Amino acid sequence: MSKNKKPEGMMDPFQEWCHKWGRVGTVIALVYMVAIPFIVLVYYDSVPSLGEVINLSTISILLIYIPVGISEALSYTPILGCSAYLTFITGNIMNLKLPCAANAMKIAGKEPNTPEGEAISSVAVAVCSVMTIVILALAALLSTWIMPVFELPAVRTASEYLIPALFGSLTLGLFASTNSGTKVVKNGIMGVLPVLVIVSILSIVVRLIGGGSLFGAVGFLILFMLPIAIIFSRIMWKKGIIKVVDKETGEE
Amino acid sequence: MASMKDIINSPLLLALVVGGLLYITGFALVYLKKAYTRCIELGITKEDLKKVIKSSLVFSIVPSLSIVVGLFALIAVMGVVWSWWRLSVIGSLSYETMISSSVASAIHFSSSAEMLQSASGREFGIVMILMSVGMLSGFLILIPFGRKLSKSVDRSDKGNTWKYVLSGTFMLCLFAVYIPVLVFGDTVQMLVMVSGLVVAVALGILAKRPGLKWLNEFIMAFSMIVGMASSLLWVRIFG
Numbered sequence: 001m002s003k004n005k006k007p008e009g010m011m012d013p014f015q016e017w018c019h020k021w022g023r024v025g026t027v028i029a030l031v032y033m034v035a036i037p038f039i040v041l042v043y044y045d046s047v048p049s050l051g052e053v054i055n056l057s058t059i060s061i062l063l064i065y066i067p068v069g070i071s072e073a074l075s076y077t078p079i080l081g082c083s084a085y086l087t088f089i090t091g092n093i094m095n096l097k098l099p100c101a102a103n104a105m106k107i108a109g110k111e112p113n114t115p116e117g118e119a120i121s122s123v124a125v126a127v128c129s130v131m132t133i134v135i136l137a138l139a140a141l142l143s144t145w146i147m148p149v150f151e152l153p154a155v156r157t158a159s160e161y162l163i164p165a166l167f168g169s170l171t172l173g174l175f176a177s178t179n180s181g182t183k184v185v186k187n188g189i190m191g192v193l194p195v196l197v198i199v200s201i202l203s204i205v206v207r208l209i210g211g212g213s214l215f216g217a218v219g220f221l222i223l224f225m226l227p228i229a230i231i232f233s234r235i236m237w238k239k240g241i242i243k244v245v246d247k248e249t250g251e252e
Numbered sequence: 253m254a255s256m257k258d259i260i261n262s263p264l265l266l267a268l269v270v271g272g273l274l275y276i277t278g279f280a281l282v283y284l285k286k287a288y289t290r291c292i293e294l295g296i297t298k299e300d301l302k303k304v305i306k307s308s309l310v311f312s313i314v315p316s317l318s319i320v321v322g323l324f325a326l327i328a329v330m331g332v333v334w335s336w337w338r339l340s341v342i343g344s345l346s347y348e349t350m351i352s353s354s355v356a357s358a359i360h361f362s363s364s365a366e367m368l369q370s371a372s373g374r375e376f377g378i379v380m381i382l383m384s385v386g387m388l389s390g391f392l393i394l395i396p397f398g399r400k401l402s403k404s405v406d407r408s409d410k411g412n413t414w415k416y417v418l419s420g421t422f423m424l425c426l427f428a429v430y431i432p433v434l435v436f437g438d439t440v441q442m443l444v445m446v447s448g449l450v451v452a453v454a455l456g457i458l459a460k461r462p463g464l465k466w467l468n469e470f471i472m473a474f475s476m477i478v479g480m481a482s483s484l485l486w487v488r489i490f491g
Contacts, residue, residue: 011403011406012290013290014286014287014290015402017286018283018286019398019399019402022283023395023398023399025279025282026391026394026395027395028275029272029275029276029279029341030388030391032271032272032275033272033341033342033384034384034385034388036265036268036269036272036337036380036384037377037380037381037384038381039264039268040259040262040264040265040268040380041259041373041374041377041380041381043262043264044254044258044259044262044373045253045254046253046254046259046372046373046374046376046377047374047377048374048375048377048378048381052374052378053378053381053382057357057358057359057360058358058359058378058382060354060358061351061354061355061358061379061382061383061386062382062385062386064347064351064354064386065347065351065382065383065386065387065389066386066389067389068344068347068389068390069386069387069388069389069390069391069392069393070389070390070392070393072390073389073390073391073392073393073394073397073401074393074401075422075425075426076422077393077394077397077398077401077402078401078402078404078405078418078419078422079422079423079426081402081405082402083283083287084394084398084401084402085394085398086279086280086283088342088390088391088394089276089279089341089342090276090280090340090341090342091339091340091341091342091343091344091387092315092319092339092343092344092345093344094344094426095315095318095319095344095345096312096315096316096319099311099315099472100308100311100312102423103307103308103311103472103473104304104307104308106472107300107303107304107307107468107469108296108300108301108303108304110296111407112407112419112423113402113405113406113407113415113419114406114407115290115294116291116294116296118402119287119290119291119294119296120287120291120296120304122283122284122286122287123284123287123288123291123301123304123305123308124304124305124308125283126280126281126283126284126287127284127305127308127309127312128308128309128311128312129276129277129280130277130280130281130284131308131309131312131313131316132312132315132316132319132340133273133276133277133280133340135312135313135316135317135319135320136316136319136320136323136336136339136340137273137336137340139320139323139324139336140323140332140333140335140336143323143324143327143332147324147327150317150320150321150324151324154484155321156321157483157484157487158318158480158481158483158484159317159318159321159322159480160483161440161441161444161479161480161483162314162315162318162345162476162480163430163434164434164441164442164444164445164448164479164483165444165445165447165448165475165476165477165478165479165480165482165483166315166448166476166479167427167430167431167434167445167448168444168445168446168447168448168449168450168451168452168475168476168479169448169449169451169452169471169472169473169475169476169479170427170472171427171449171452172449172452172453172456172471172475183407183413183416185416185417185420188417188420188421188424189424191417191421191424192421192424192425192427192428193428195425195428195429196428196431196432199428199429199432199433200432200435200436202432203432203433203435203436203437204436206437207436207437212437213433213437213438213441214433214437215433215434215437215438215441218429218430218433219347221429221433222425222426222429225425225428225429226422226425229421229424229425229428230418230421230425233417233418233421234414234417234418237413237414237417242417243413244413244416244417
């Protein structure tokens with residue numbers, strides 16, 4: 001069998017490698033990450049008790065992390081495919097790795113969730129991860145000298161708007177990626193229409209009542225909206241409103 | 253009894269962080285080699301791969317610099333080494349900075365400055381453990397179900413058109429949540445997003461001209477930079 005082919009229902013060799021060794025590498029990294037505080041705290045004889053770690057005051061921190069972690073895993077893994085392991089280990093997914101993977105697939109003209117798309121996005125995520133590690137290492141090493149530049153009000157203000165700027169630049173890529181490859185999803189937007197309506201109403205209500213934004217609650221919102229989007233997309237697909245058509249012929 | 257300052261300036265913590273970063277860099281390089289080789293086997297040209305790598309490097313710079321801004325905000329609360337570790341691996345800029353504003357109160361200090369000055373090693377240990385364990389929730393899904401989640405949207409099964417639809421639904425759902433939040437939640441955020449989009453469209457049109465095809469590789473990076481820079485104007489007008 002050619003290296004380029006895989007039997008129907010089986011995974012590509014690179015995908016197999018990621019789901020096996022990517023997972024093993026991830027577990028090792030996780031054990032190491034959790035071990036670091038304990039090693040340091042044991043060395044300094046400062047290990048807190050379980051009651052000190054988990055109580056009413058500290059639960060607020062866990063309440064930020066836990067739903068976000070679940071939401072990210074459920075919503076980003078199907079988009080990232082086998083590059084998810086490295087992406088999750090190196091973090092900064094929505095503000096860096098996911099757009100970087102989308103950008104790479106757009107440049108190479110590959111679709112997500114295909115062997116080619118996943119291999120290309122893995123290249124992008126790996127390059128991006130190393131780049132970020134290097135930049136942060138330099139920043140940490142040179143922090144005394146460069147901190148004043150990054151504390152300039154203009155730099156801080158611009159940095160606060162990374163996500164909106166990313167979404168502006170990503171929107172083009174979204175439409176480009178859904179139109180690449182041999183098949184095109186028609187009316188896919190119909191499946192997320194209820195999500196758009198619900199989140200719009202919630203955003204307007206929150207702004208009118210409290211003057212604030214739901215920006216900090218996006219992780220929670222995705223967690224609740226994803227099942228709605230999937231169910232509604234399925235209904236629309238069954239009714240024939242959302243269609244998958246051949247790009248060349250326009251036929252289903 | 254050790255203080256928080258002893259821990260955040262600890263050579264042991266520094267050694268462990270450097271060790272962890274070396275491991276993760278190695279992990280990323282192995283991933284890169286495997287993925288690169290597979291791309292070649294799948295018929296993707298070296299030229300295309302070069303473009304992808306170049307564009308990914310350029311694209312990574314600006315978000316990484318934003319993470320550096322977050323790093324310095326976090327350093328003021330938790331010291332250089334721990335902040336560096338958190339933002340290099342697993343952590344997310346937005347949530348780590350959100351956490352940094354609430355850790356002091358979680359361990360009964362009125363401000364992060366007071367925590368940095370007076371917290372004991374044991375008290376800072378609570379923060380370190382919470383931050384390390386908290387983000388594991390995603391991995392409790394990814395490790396056992398990552399393969400299934402990826403397979404559920406595998407588009408190479410051409411006979412199953414639902415997988416095609418489902419595959420696109422995840423990305424569309426992200427947009428369907430983020431866009432109304434950005435558009436209706438904050439005027440400046442909306443204008444920054446629109447600025448980024450306008451620049452991306454304009455560059456996309458320019459890139460179609462002969463001699464400007466190279467722009468395609470940098471549309472996202474350029475439009476993101478202009479979008480972020482435009483925030484200075486929008487904040488001045490509407491902030």
